[in-house]
Amino acid sequence: MRVDFDPAVMGRTSFYKLLTATVVPRPIAWVSTVSADGSANLAPHSFFGVACVSPPIVQFTSVGRKDSLRNVEETGEFVVNLAPERLFEQINATATDFPHGVSEFDAVGIEREPSTRVKPPRVAASPVALECVVHNTLGLGDSTVVFGRVVHAVVDDAVLADGHPDVRALRPLTRLGKDEWGTVGDVLEISRIRYADWPGHREG
Numbered sequence: 276m277r278v279d280f281d282p283a284v285m286g287r288t289s290f291y292k293l294l295t296a297t298v299v300p301r302p303i304a305w306v307s308t309v310s311a312d313g314s315a316n317l318a319p320h321s322f323f324g325v326a327c328v329s330p331p332i333v334q335f336t337s338v339g340r341k342d343s344l345r346n347v348e349e350t351g352e353f354v355v356n357l358a359p360e361r362l363f364e365q366i367n368a369t370a371t372d373f374p375h376g377v378s379e380f381d382a383v384g385i386e387r388e389p390s391t392r393v394k395p396p397r398v399a400a401s402p403v404a405l406e407c408v409v410h411n412t413l414g415l416g417d418s419t420v421v422f423g424r425v426v427h428a429v430v431d432d433a434v435l436a437d438g439h440p441d442v443r444a445l446r447p448l449t450r451l452g453k454d455e456w457g458t459v460g461d462v463l464e465i466s467r468i469r470y471a472d473w474p475g476h477r478e479g
């Protein structure tokens with residue numbers, strides 16, 4: 276038996292809880308930005324993904340108008356820092372609703388380092404940073420999707436295996452429903468099947 280859920284009947288919060296408990300696990304963009312007056316901001320966003328391959332574009336969504344969105348609109352740049360398992364509590368602490376102008380880097384005690392191509396600093400202890408220039412923003416209902424062209428990427432060599440980022444070394448956190456977070460479990464590997472190799476397929 277299946278249970279039906281109608282967003283029009285349930286209302287915003289209940290359906291949001293259903294969506295975030297079913298679209299799982301979500302990767303976490305730990306987004307650093309700076310305001311026009313130079314204050315550095317850091318906040319996790321799990322409405323996050325790759326939007327385009329060429330040019331490389333990533334996206335995150337601000338639900339409501341958060342400081343990250345405000346800064347992106349003011350300065351046109353952001354950095355996506357990977358959220359590793361070992362920084363679990365610090366990442367959660369940067370989701371605190373500090374007043375505008377309070378830097379999560381300072382309040383939580385997170386070391387920053389300069390970015391190569393953009394103004395917002397990178398998180399020094401994060402193994403991956405994607406430096407982005409805003410491509411465009413898209414208002415959708417109560418949310419705004421921010422698309423950013425990745426103009427530079429850095430990866431800690433400790434998490435590279437044969438020059439490629441290794442998920443077992445990256446140990447990224449993910450966001451689940453409620454207050455739940457996930458870590459990487461078993462990693463499965465399988466080759467994609469080409470249609471030409473599909474059983475029973477004959478060329479021509």
Ligand SMILES: Cc1cc2nc3c(=O)[nH]c(=O)nc-3n(C[C@H](O)[C@H](O)[C@H](O)COP(=O)(O)O)c2cc1C
Pocket residue numbers: 303316317318319320321322323336337338339341342343344366367369370371372373450
């Ligand atoms: C793991 C995690 C994921 C989150 N994902 C989002 C998200 O995708 N969009 C959003 O608007 N807020 C998200 N939040 C909440 C923001 O991080 C929180 O509102 C934060 O205070 C925003 O900071 P800012 O105002 O400095 O931008 C998330 C929180 C956590 C802990």
